Amino acid sequence: MNSETNSKQALIGLNQTKLERICSHLKEPSFRAEQLFTWLYKSHVNSFHEMRNFPNELRQRFGEQYCIHPLELIRVTGSTAEPTRKFLFGLQTGEKIESVLMKDGDRTTLCVSSQVGCAVDCKFCATASMGFQKNLSVGEIVDQFLQVSKESPSAITNIVFMGMGEPFLNYDRVIAAADLLNNENGIKFGAQRITISTVGIVPKIIRYAEEKHRYKLAVSLNGSSQESRLKTMPIAKKYPLPELMNAINSYTLNSRHPVTFEYVLIEGITDSVADAEKLIKLLSGRRCKVNVIPYNEIGGDYRRPTKEVIETFVAVLNNAPFPVTIRWSKGTDISAGCGQLAVLEKTA
Numbered sequence: 001m002n003s004e005t006n007s008k009q010a011l012i013g014l015n016q017t018k019l020e021r022i023c024s025h026l027k028e029p030s031f032r033a034e035q036l037f038t039w040l041y042k043s044h045v046n047s048f049h050e051m052r053n054f055p056n057e058l059r060q061r062f063g064e065q066y067c068i069h070p071l072e073l074i075r076v077t078g079s080t081a082e083p084t085r086k087f088l089f090g091l092q093t094g095e096k097i098e099s100v101l102m103k104d105g106d107r108t109t110l111c112v113s114s115q116v117g118c119a120v121d122c123k124f125c126a127t128a129s130m131g132f133q134k135n136l137s138v139g140e141i142v143d144q145f146l147q148v149s150k151e152s153p154s155a156i157t158n159i160v161f162m163g164m165g166e167p168f169l170n171y172d173r174v175i176a177a178a179d180l181l182n183n184e185n186g187i188k189f190g191a192q193r194i195t196i197s198t199v200g201i202v203p204k205i206i207r208y209a210e211e212k213h214r215y216k217l218a219v220s221l222n223g224s225s226q227e228s229r230l231k232t233m234p235i236a237k238k239y240p241l242p243e244l245m246n247a248i249n250s251y252t253l254n255s256r257h258p259v260t261f262e263y264v265l266i267e268g269i270t271d272s273v274a275d276a277e278k279l280i281k282l283l284s285g286r287r288c289k290v291n292v293i294p295y296n297e298i299g300g301d302y303r304r305p306t307k308e309v310i311e312t313f314v315a316v317l318n319n320a321p322f323p324v325t326i327r328w329s330k331g332t333d334i335s336a337g338c339g340q341l342a343v344l345e346k347t348a
């Protein structure tokens with residue numbers, strides 16, 4: 001991204017109404033905004049020159065004042081032959097973020113970031129080491145999808161907001177980005193193939209439930225009791241487990257879909273048979289499913305349990321009345337596994 005591009009307003013991220021404002025500023029009729037929307041979100045153009053139904057003079061004026069992408073793709077780690085690849089992007093303001101593309105059978109999942117760094121400070125997470133730097137804009141979120149799509153050998157089938165940052169601490173922009181991804185005149189990505197994951201920001205879960213969004217909800221539980229959550233998630237102090245469970249009740253009451261609970265298995269912290277039994281007790285009777293994620297080590301104090309311990313934990317959960325899956329994170333060799341994302345390079 002050159003300095004000229006850096007200073008220009010990016011169009012990706014703007015909805016139809018905002019594009020209309022830009023067209024009116026350029027003294028262009030409003031149908032141009034519709035055409036622009038199609039070029040950006042349906043045709044996925046990279047330059048104004050590709051907008052063939054725009055007169056030359058208009059393409060030039062757009063190019064002088066605006067750019068298309070708010071992100072610059074800096075590096076891709078991993079090859080197209082590998083199941084997981086990591087994408088490093090630069091923001092116009094100089095910070096860097098990462099997205100992860102994972103291929104598993106017929107599913108190609110893109111994990112997007114919603115913030116630069118994170119303020120939540122979960123003890124097992126590499127992103128926490130960056131501290132909080134800023135919320136991503138709608139465009140910076142949507143552009144991760146548009147740019148990774150071009151590099152992906154297969155069509156992206158699922159989008160998860162599980163990259164860097166806590167999506168519900170950037171609520172308005174995350175929802176606006178999901179709405180733009182889902183917009184039927186543009187990208188048209190199915191609502192049920194978009195999952196927003198939170199560590200449990202209670203007021204936002206309640207708001208999400210009240211607003212009746214159709215995107216799937218995942219909650220990082222990582223403990224079967226208040227005491228156990230507190231060991232690795234300081235946020236549990238602000239939003240204790242009983243309050244979190246009540247908020248999730250309002251979501252399941254308002255949604256046709258079950259909530260997914262993510263449970264990271266950490267040696268000696270969350271992996272005992274008693275933990276598994278408490279988890280069953282906590283979640284029985286709820287419309288939910290559980291994803292067990294063996295911990296991805298990041299060089300700190302926490303360890304992944306042995307295979308035997310993981311199998312014993314999952315065997316206990318097999319008696320649960322809700323579905324349980326075990327998610328062996330892919331891409332741990334390139335630090336692209338769950339909880340491993342962190343950009344430690346200096347920003348520009």
Ligand code: SF4
Nearest residue numbers: 118120121122125165
């Ligand atoms: S797990 Fe999510 S919420 Fe917790 S510190 Fe990492 S990025 Fe933030």
